[in-house]
Amino acid sequence: MKRRTLLYAGMGAAAVAPYPIWRYYSGNQSSLASINAVSILGGEVLLDAFALAALAKSIKGYLLFSGSEGYEIARQVRNRTIDKYPALVAQCASAVDVIEVVNFANHYQLLTAVKCGGHNIAGNGTCEGGLLIDLSLMQGVAVDPERRMASVLGGSLLAELDEKSQAHGLVTTAGTVSHTGVGGLTLGGGFGRLARRFGLTSDNLLAADIVTSDGELRRASVDENPDLYWALRGGGGNFGVVTSFDFQLHPMDRQVIGGEIYYPYEKAKEVISFYAEYCQDMPDDLYVDLVIFAPPFGLKSALYLDVCYSGHPKDAARVLEPLRRFVKPLKDEIRPVDYVALQKSSDDSDPRGTGQHLKSGFVKTISKALVDTLIENLESNMLRGSMAFFQQAGGAIREIATSATAFPHREISHNLTIGAVWPSGLDPEPHAAWADSYWNKVKGFTDGFYTNDAYGVDPVQVQTNYLTNLDRLVDVKSKYDPANLFRINSNIRPRPQA
Template sequence: MSIDTTKGVLGDATIDELKAGLRGTVVRPGDASYDQARAVWNAAHDKHPALVVRCAGTADVIRAVEFARSQDLLVAVRGGAHSIAGFSTCDGGIVIDLSPMKGAFVDPLRRRVVAQAGMTWADLDHETQAFGLAVTGGLVSTTGISGFTLGGGVGWLLRRHGLASDNLTAAQVVTADGRVVRADAEEHAELFWALRGGGGNFGVVTSLEYELHPVGPQVLAGLVFHPVAGARQVITRWRELTADLPDELTTMIVLTSAPPLPFLPEEVHGTPVVVLAGMYAGDPAAGEAAVGPLRGLGTPIADLMGPMPYTSMQSLLDPLWTAGAHNYFTSAFIEPSDAAIDALLRHHLAKPTPFSELHLHQLGGAFARVPAGATAFSQRGAGVLCNVIARSPDATGFDTHVAWARAAREDIARHGRGAMYVNFTGDAADDKVRASYPGAVLDRLVGVKDAYDPTNLFRLNQNIRPSTAR
């Protein structure tokens, strides 16, 4: 389905009027900073917006939304610019860029933080860890907090404290008609319900308030690398052990290729491996007993599990996930049966590029204890989230890599109920949206969309179309 762009050409006088009402800046094609301003993390999306409005605060967001509506412009909202599906940019429309908005206020007594939507997880962890506090953040610290949270938010604190969205206590939102509302359990409660898992469908979130938890500064965390020959044994034993792991421990299996790093023997560089990753969100000394059985999954190539700062674990994978590569992520909630493990290993060994991966995120714990229907994020009963990642340094062969990821996902998804993680749907096709939200949840989300964005101004997302557009 093609996406419309502008209905006409924006004149200089019109843009000058926009600029006059901003504290931030406007970047246009031809400006020296245009290519930098339009770039996003995922180089698979090379778009050319008519305008990038770099907002300095909520007032600028209001002005940008009003301008977009008055000029009938396609709207992309950008926080950390990590949207895998490319929703944080567009051709011919306006990018409302929140990245300059990086303020945060931490209340250590109430264990709350109010964070502006342009922050990354590195930014927010820097502020909250000053008080020994944290909230569930991303696995790559350059990820923006806002899109990650609105779609759920899977991280190393998931089993101890739930998703990032489960810890959202309030949000400031600029709606499609330019209003500013506070959504929480008391005010705009239905909007608040929808924001916790419903994505960016309902307005521009300009700040997020989170509940914080004591974490760190030291945690027991890290990676254990195993040869691919032992992958079946590692995954099978991991599956058995995870049933009894304490909530403080969140783990993940990564089917990848060994990076060329000095702690790995040169002979395994670039070859398929299976990696156990995990973090114990408690006293590192107590974590040793919990992690111990996981160290016996097989005969490791390298065991890098040990005490480290929480912020180090949060950024541990950053060097492997820098901006500028081509990426396609898709997902399925599954149960790791023997047949599912067969499928995972089959696709791992068949991947056409060493940069592609399959991730198995352990769920359960606090994630599973959130009552059904309490938030728009709905897949609480699943045991494992499988993310299938196609990645290439450039465009060469990328279509082949994407085809591998899609085929792998379809095969692996048969070992679950077909549900997807809304942050990793690959694209915004209607079937992906339906796979992310059960029917009753989707119907309720449509009701919220009708109330706050009936014209579908905010449609660059995993789109919940309003009733008038269905």
């Protein structure tokens, strides 16, 4: 479907029972026209002007269409290769708005996407021709220092969670780029600088409020709807729109020891081999990622470890000493640093400024054969704007049983990402081809993948990647979203309805 403009009624639209506008509508609808939108099955659905006016009137937020102020920003996601035009965007301002919009989506069986931070590489935070539920107005974090708990609105970004928690000397696991959405990151798992110490972000989820496909606002916790609570911790956006998350917080000093330590690029093999060994026996309060990066704009290629040590400062020098010894670093920027600042150190100045093509998979160990394969293909293959990246796992992530939450990949040591990033406007083709070809060489060393990073993955593989938790997830999906309204995600297909 092409770029949306306001379309008038008619032309092959699917027959849908009228939306119950008498509940809301009292004004005149002259500013809204009927439009065609796409249904969950790919057909066309006519959304008449009265129904749209009723919806607009029923919410405190905004209904945006192509041409509306704010529509262009709202439709975009971080990955600029994704260029989709929803027929309408509902910018919800509250859980009540979300209920209204989900009822509307359900009534028309509209193709429905949900956006929080818009970081999802596959572009699951938008859709072509359907309805986008944009949660960007629903941001806010309230910390209860007594109970060591944070309540976080469903559209919040990680920066606010870190900032508000650390203001009380508290923290929970969050990802390493602060403009990532709390929503997508938590529902898929949530790796980060503190995950080895406190578990995944989802392991710290105490409760969530969620609007399910029937328009009900439900509480999911150990005591209420425990099946849903289990599924939300790793099952992605499959079960509805989460309007609020409650997280367990932990005391932690604001100052940690962290930053980047750079090595000569020519020493890549030595550095990765050392890293593989060093990671085998590391305290849980130490987190180290390895990044090989050939930046765009012709800047010099870099090879570095990104470190965060949140243990006792007096032990830092001893714990970090091997990083400084095994090879002479080019530049050592590891220092006492404010944790919140460290969490922002990899942010982009314009998070929507680049095209991206990333492939990733989990590894349980960085074997010698994997190191050899990475190196063999490194030099000749690194394009400007390409990277290979090991994000570290292990520690507390491993201490939780596979069946305890929906996230099943507990045994992994790292998430390996091969990616190409380029300034938007350039031809994506050579960059994507580079990433695919490098990925094809190393993917045999991976076992399973992070659902939040799934990009161009076959839908059957997406299902089987939930491993032994799949059946239970299908049960929960079938109960709360039997028609698969929420399908733009690492989708769990519900059982066929009787």
